[in-house]
Amino acid sequence: MATEHFDVLVVGAGLSGIGAGYHLQTRRPGKTYAILEAREAIGGTWDLFRYPGVRSDSDMFTLGYSFRPWRGAKAIAEGPAILAYVRDTARHFGVDRKIRFRHRATRASWSSQTARWTVEVEHDGQVLTFTCGFLLMCSGYYDYAAGYTPDFPGLARFRGRIVHPQHWPGDLDYAGKKVVVIGSGATAVTLVPEMAKQAAQVTMLQRSPTYVVSRPAEDVLANRLRAWLPAGLAHALTRWKYVLLSTLFFNLARNKPAQTKDKLIGLVRRELGPDYDVATHFTPRYNPWEQRLCLVPDSDLFAALRAGTAEVVTDRIETFTETGLALASGQTLEADIVVTATGLVMRLVSGLAVEVDGARADLARSMSYKGMMFSDVPNLASVFGYTNASWTLKADLTAGYVCRLLRHMDRAGATACTPRLADPAMPAVPWLDFSSGYVQRAMDSFPRQGTRAPWKVRQNYLLDLLALRLGRVDDGVMAFTRKTQATA
Known part of the structure; x- marks a missing residue:
């Protein structure tokens, strides 16, 4: 040829x-x-x-x-x-x-x-x-070809279904099932509230917390600008708004990490109330923007946590069992489905x-x-x-x-x-x-x-x-x- x-x-x-x-x-x-x-x-x-x-x-x-x-x-x-x-x-x-x-x-x-x-x-x-x-x-x-899944102890013993989000099976039925999502990044934060709409219970199991920030899914100002201005101009103005705001916030986070961290954690406390253990589940060990922040549109993750259809567990996996996971703290999590939202292979x-x-x-x-x-x-x-x-x-x-x-x-x-x-x-x-x-x-x-x-x-x-x-x-x-x- x-x-x-x-x-x-x-x-x-x-x-x-x-x-x-x-x-x-x-x-x-x-x-x-x-x-x-x-x-x-x-x-x-x-x-x-x-x-x-x-x-x-x-x-x-x-x-x-x-x-x-x-x-x-x-x-x-x-x-x-x-x-x-x-x-x-x-x-x-x-x-x-x-x-x-x-x-x-x-x-x-x-x-x-x-x-x-x-x-x-x-x-x-x-x-x-x-x-x-x-x-x-x-x-x-x-x-x-494949995402990243750690070599979890006892993985072969688990009798339920294990899924990586990168290759989601079209036939997966999680309605009424107990689901454990391993991970705390953007994928896990997305999956948990969505699966909680149908599953019996969804647990986000994380080794350590990530910064999670709620934002409205719709930008009211952007939508109004589109109604008032030509599409190209409205798009340019909104685009530059986001560029400048994100640059400002990133520089603020790097220059004043302690203050930025307190502000982000305070926003989570406002969402979940004074009785929630924010210190354990939503307070990362690193400074803001040392890893990517996770966006939560319209507070959907926090709403699922408040409703009790989802929960966050911060612990380490000791081993998989036939019916779920045994954790280092001695706690066990029962699961029909385990989703390994554990990252990508660069x-x-x-x-x-x-x-x-x-x-x-x-x-x-x-x-x-x-x-x-x-x-x-x-x-x-x-x-x-x-x-x-x-x-x-x-x-x-x-x-x-x-x-x-x-x-x-x-x-x-x-x-x-x-x-x-x-x-x-x-x-x-x-x-x-x-x-x-x-x-x-x-x-x-x-x-x-x-x-x-x-x-x-x-x-x-x-x-x-x-x-x-x-x-x-x-x-x-x-x-x-x-x-x-x-x-x-």
Whole structure:
């Protein structure tokens, strides 16, 4: 089968990949591109996750695209509504016609002689080959094949059903059943109140608490602005409101952690009353924003706790039993169903094997350039969103910056752009400064970051906006070469 060539290959047709397609065809309309999607549908995370109540953990005005206003009534939206939004965006702009489904990219090899990537792709039992001038990875940050489940003692003894939210079975009937949800993150906080509507009892079993914040699912002001103003203007104003508020709150949490912690815990006490043991179940051992905060739309988790249809138990698992779990405190939890909302397995560039001029490129030993490219690896960028804000904010900036790179290369007659680290003595630190378990388990397989720009990964949309939209592309760090120079 003949090898197809594109100016740009995008890997992944989720939120990031659809956005990248829009930016490429809008800002670099002369470039050819295709999107390789390993699965059979558009949507990525929002097509994969089907567990009850699945929803955004960020507001939709920043999780949504800057170029496609979110028109839903809810600022914190359910998964099916987000999936419909992504697919509608792809259809509206014709990006869906660029997607090759069931195309899993497995290997990418760069040749300086030809200034091209050769990408091997699995498709329906065959291995296909594509070439491209630039490779843009929009495949997310976790392994789609399986989530993370600890090696719990006695797991095989349990006679009930064990489910991980990443692959929710369509035939699971939990009505009238006793359910234990293991975990305290966004997934657990979402599942517990939703399952409590039908289950006999739902217990959220956590080893340690997480910060939980209630917010209205609907933004009254945003909905009024839409009624008063043109859609684009209303969307822009609301988007900037959320950007500025989230930036302000994050900086406040980092600069005044004790005061922020007291305020967050006080809000929980107000929800649950003076008799609830907030100190045990809702007071984390870490400071705010050392891990991601969990949003509770319309106080649904707190309402389930007040109603008694759900409970929180803070303890350690001693062992699974035939009928439930025995805890370190001596307490036992009876369960018909156990949901292991215990996290994801982070995976850099979907496990793609990368070679540069015949040599394996170990991305974990590289330095991250502007949070999107890798030192000494040409013409390759990877989208990774913010830990303290919406994923799409950084995805939009990354795709826009790639378009700026392509434009500069065309004007300069360059065929390759490679970040070069001129100061190997610059200290290297973990790529993410985040204490969440799923992050800590994976950091050895991710690149490092430096202590100064452009090698520092900044969790700050405003600074990135200035650097990536207005900063120099030819910054003295990015090396631009022509094909003949690359060959030499």
